[in-house]
Amino acid sequence: MxxxxxxxxxxxxxxxxxxxxxxxxxxxxxxxxxxxxxxxxxxxxxxxxxxxxxxxxxxxxxxxxxxxxxxxxxxxxxxxxxxxxxxxxxxxxxxxxxxxxxxxxxxxxxxxxxxxxxxxxxxxxxxxxxxxxxxxxxxxxxxAQEYDANRRRAERGTVLGPLDAALLRYTGQYVHGATVPRRMPDAVDPALLTEVMRVIATAEQACAGMRICRDPRRGKRATDKRDWERMAATVDAAVRRAHPGLVDDAVRTVSFLMCSEAADRSRSAPMEDDEEPAGDRSDFGGGARKTLLSFTDDKGVEKEWRADGPRTATAVFWEFVEDRSAGDNEVFTIEDEKMGEGIQLHFYADSLARITTVREGEGGADPEYRVEYSLVDGIGGYRTLVSAFVRGGCAALDQHGSWIADAAEFERARRRRDAD
Incomplete structure (x- = not known):
C-alpha cells in the first residue's frame, strides 16, 4: 500500500x-x-x-x-x-x-x-x-533553456550582444536555433525593437524580388535548395555589410527568417507556371506550342494534358511530378505523340534525353528514333527545358545546353561532372 x-x-x-x-x-x-x-x-x-x-x-x-x-x-x-x-x-x-x-x-x-x-x-x-x-x-x-543555449554558445566562443540577443528573440530562435523562425516583436525589449527592425529592413531590401521556388522532385512541400542558398547568401552579405557588429548567430537567424518566409509563400501558392504568353515563337526553333501531351512516370502511370484545359502544361506536369516522384520513381516523360517527339527527365542523374521519331515503323518494323542527352543543372534547369519543349518542341531545346547523341560519351561527361 x-x-x-x-x-x-x-x-x-x-x-x-x-x-x-x-x-x-x-x-x-x-x-x-x-x-x-x-x-x-x-x-x-x-x-x-x-x-x-x-x-x-x-x-x-x-x-x-x-x-x-x-x-x-x-x-x-x-x-x-x-x-x-x-x-x-x-x-x-x-x-x-x-x-x-x-x-x-x-x-x-x-x-x-x-x-x-x-x-x-x-x-x-x-x-x-x-x-x-x-x-x-x-x-x-x-x-533553464536559455541558460543551456548560452552555455552552448559560450562553448563555441559566441557571446551575444544586446542587439544579437534581441534578433534571436525576435525570430524565436534564442533557445533553439533549429526552430522555424517567425516574427515575434513582443519578445523584444522595446528599447531595442527599432534597431531590430532596421536590421530586418536591410534583409528585406536585399532579397526583394527573389523567390524560392518549389522542387517537385522532392514532394509537395519541398523547395529549391539552390534558391534558398542564393537568398541566404544575399541576405547574409547585406546584413553583415550594413551591421558589421552582429555575431554569426544573429546574421543567420535573419537570413533564415527571410528564406523561411519565402519558402512558405511558394508552398502556399499554386504550382509555378513556367510558360510565357503566346506570341513570337521564333526564339524556340520554329516549333509550334503543344496542344496535346502525355505525361508518364517510371511506374507506368499516365496523365494527359490538353491545351483547351484550365491549366498550362508546365503547371500540370510539375504537379504530376510532385504527386508521383519518389526514391524508386525518378524518371518522367513528356510525349507529343502527334509530332513524334518527347523528352525524358532522369532526376536520379540530373540529365534529360530528347527523343525524336526519325522514321515511323512500317510493315511491322519498329520506329527509328534519334535520342540525344544533356546534363541538367538542378530543378531550375529542368524547368527551363520543360518550358522550352512545351513552347517549341525538341527543336526549341537546341539553344539550351550541349546535346550528345552517343550514350557512352554522355555517360563519361556525366561522371566527369559528378567528380567535379
Missing part, C-alpha cells in the same frame, strides 16, 4: 510516500522503452523528511543530484538505491559549506535548479546553497 506523506504544489518535485510502512522519496524521471514516464523510489529517514518539509532549497538540491542516477537507469534499468541513499545525509543534513563541497564531486542537474530560480552566477562559482536562497516551487523551464 502506498500513501503520500508530503508533496509540494508543483507535482514534479519529488514526493515523500509511505510504502509498506517505509518512508521513500518518489520521483518521475526519464521514460521507458514505450516513451511512458518512469517512476523511481528509494528509502529515506524521518530526519530527511523533516528537512524536506521545511527547506525547499535542500529538497531541490537533492532532486538535482538524484536525476543523473535516474538517467543512468535508462529505459529499463533500476535505480542505484545505494547511490541515492548516499546522497541524503550530505545534502539534507550537512552544513552549507559541506554541501557546496559535496556538489563539487558529484553529478547534478544544473538546469533543474536554474528553472526553480537559482542564482546562476552563484551556481557557477560553486555556492549552491547560497544560489538557492531565492528558489521557488514553480518552475520556469524557459530560464
Amino acid at each position: 502506498r500513501d503520500i506523506v508530503f508533496t509540494r504544489a508543483s507535482g514534479w518535485i519529488p514526493n515523500v510516500i509511505r510504502e509498506d510502512g517505509e518512508l521513500k522519496l518518489m520521483l518521475g524521471a526519464g521514460a521507458d522503452a514505450n516513451h511512458a514516464p518512469r517512476t523511481f523510489t528509494f528509502p529515506i529517514g524521518e530526519a530527511h523528511l523533516a528537512v524536506i518539509r521545511e527547506d525547499l532549497a535542500r529538497h531541490l538540491l537533492l532532486w538535482s543530484a538524484v536525476i543523473p542516477l535516474c538517467d543512468a537507469a535508462g529505459t529499463r534499468g533500476g535505480l542505484d538505491e545505494d547511490a541515492a541513499v548516499a546522497l541524503l545525509d550530505p545534502i539534507l543534513l550537512s552544513a552549507p559549506a559541506d554541501v557546496d563541497a559535496f556538489f563539487r564531486h558529484i553529478r547534478w542537474d544544473r538546469g533543474q535548479l536554474i528553472a526553480h530560480g537559482a542564482d546562476i552566477d552563484l551556481l557557477e562559482r560553486g555556492q549552491v546553497c547560497a544560489a538557492m536562497r531565492a528558489a521557488t516551487e514553480t518552475s520556469n523551464r524557459k530560464r
